[in-house]
Amino acid sequence: MAGGWARDGAVQDQIDASVEDAVAEARSRLGAGESAAFCEECDRPIPEARRKAIPGVRLCINCQAEIEKQETASGGINRRGSKDSQLR
Template identity: 80%
Template sequence: MAGGWSRDGAVQDQIDASVEDAVQRARSRLTAGESAVRCDECESIIPEARRRAIPGVRLCIACQAAREKQESFSGGINRRGSKDSQLR
């Protein structure tokens, strides 16, 4: 049931778009290929268990955690359904 100017299913479409965006963001961060022996940022040795668990790993745990913390501040707003994007 839609209200106002939106059509039936518009809310679900927006939810689906948000989920799809999140999945694409997660997939883009996956690593592949040869794992590094030393961290690309701090040059510390990456443990063998980490290299086996995550193919293509390039960062040690500390540097990876710092990068993920920095990336988590990016907004998760779905602009497809915002009024601003509809006015353009």
């Protein structure tokens, strides 16, 4: 049930669009091509299993985890919509 001027199903359409955007972003991050034998950050060998599992991988697990931790700490999407969360 939609409220106001929104049509029925508008909320679900918004949820679907958000999911599609997240999937598209995740797919854009996937590498392609031949994987590197050594990490581009620390120059340690990348295990064969990782190179086979993720095509085009360039970083070892530790360096990748550190980068992802920094990305998630730097920001995000405001889903609450409260004034307090918008003032940050």
